[in-house]
Amino acid sequence: MSGLKVVFAGTPEFAAVALRALLDAGFDVPLVLTQPDRPAGRGMQLQASAVKQVAVAHGIEVLQPLSLRMDAKDPQRASEAQAAHARLLATAYDVMVVAAYGLILPRATLAIKPCINIHGSILPRWRGAAPIHRAIESGDAETGVTIMEMEEGLDTGPMLLIERIAIDDTDTTGSLHDKLAALGGRMIVVALQKMAQGQLTAVPQPEEGVTYAAKIGKEEAKLDWTLAAVDLARKVRAFNPFPGAHGQAGSTTIKIWNAQPVDGQGRPGQVLKADAHGIVVACGTGALRLTELQKPGGKRLAAAEFLKGFSFDGLAFA
Numbered sequence: 097m098s099g100l101k102v103v104f105a106g107t108p109e110f111a112a113v114a115l116r117a118l119l120d121a122g123f124d125v126p127l128v129l130t131q132p133d134r135p136a137g138r139g140m141q142l143q144a145s146a147v148k149q150v151a152v153a154h155g156i157e158v159l160q161p162l163s164l165r166m167d168a169k170d171p172q173r174a175s176e177a178q179a180a181h182a183r184l185l186a187t188a189y190d191v192m193v194v195a196a197y198g199l200i201l202p203r204a205t206l207a208i209k210p211c212i213n214i215h216g217s218i219l220p221r222w223r224g225a226a227p228i229h230r231a232i233e234s235g236d237a238e239t240g241v242t243i244m245e246m247e248e249g250l251d252t253g254p255m256l257l258i259e260r261i262a263i264d265d266t267d268t269t270g271s272l273h274d275k276l277a278a279l280g281g282r283m284i285v286v287a288l289q290k291m292a293q294g295q296l297t298a299v300p301q302p303e304e305g306v307t308y309a310a311k312i313g314k315e316e317a318k319l320d321w322t323l324a325a326v327d328l329a330r331k332v333r334a335f336n337p338f339p340g341a342h343g344q345a346g347s348t349t350i351k352i353w354n355a356q357p358v359d360g361q362g363r364p365g366q367v368l369k370a371d372a373h374g375i376v377v378a379c380g381t382g383a384l385r386l387t388e389l390q391k392p393g394g395k396r397l398a399a400a401e402f403l404k405g406f407s408f409d410g411l412a413f414a
Contacts, residue, residue, distance in 0.1 A: 117281030223251035254298035325382035354388035
């Protein structure tokens with residue numbers, strides 16, 4: 097059992113993996129912060145975050161403020177931030193661990209106790225909201241997890257631990273997310289164990305190599321067939337499972353979940369071949385073989401099954 101008391105702040109499954117790892121390692125977590133419940137699913141019913149579900153299952157107190165900024169202009173947000181801040185001040189803890197929380201921690205929160213972040217990239221590359229997507233989209237050969245001290249800048253704090261992993265040619269954001277979540281969970285346990293023993297050393301981030309991973313916009317998911325096939329294949333992997341790359345074939349928007357660059361040439365968007373092996377579409381350079389597709393309201397299907405219910409005769413991708 098570690099002597100450290102940990103307040104945890106996070107929201108999605110990436111963070112929930114880390115919270116479970118801390119609990120399994122015996123850390124005392126008296127308080128969890130997570131985003132408010134959101135509508136989800138076909139019925140759009142309110143759903144607790146992955147982190148909240150773990151916390152509730154372990155009987156941990158949960159706070160869900162809309163903001164942590166006590167100077168927020170919206171009175172409700174300011175009130176909730178003040179209440180959350182008061183609760184933090186009243187809680188006996190040694191460190192706050194933050195993972196994909198989704199809210200900015202203001203100076204007043206950072207000043208209470210040390211705050212440590214689990215970030216899914218090798219900093220200073222891909223600071224910001226979508227480091228996993230951007231690493232795949234950009235064709236990076238590797239990524240990893242950085243455990244870092246938090247400060248007011250966006251992912252600018254000193255680094256405590258770094259581990260690297262290769263990005264496979266078949267990795268999607270979904271598969272790479274799972275690898276990095278597991279890695280982050282292992283690393284934060286090691287980091288806090290080292291902290292408890294006074295063996296954790298902070299190293300400033302390099303000044304060179306800074307890039308920013310902007311939040312993914314749904315408008316990015318529409319494929320531009322004038323781009324090179326290798327670039328489009330990376331986008332397909334980067335936008336799987338969200339927001340899902342897509343193309344427009346006639347009046348039908350088709351989501352594309354799996355694709356590989358192949359040899360071929362033609363007018364960008366032209367369907368060069370459509371058979372059980374895939375739908376081959378001409379790109380700015382080369383061609384893209386689409387092997388897993390989805391129509392609106394339908395299921396993801398392998399190309400052979402998809403073509404049983406859809407014909408590309410006379411169609412091109414816009």
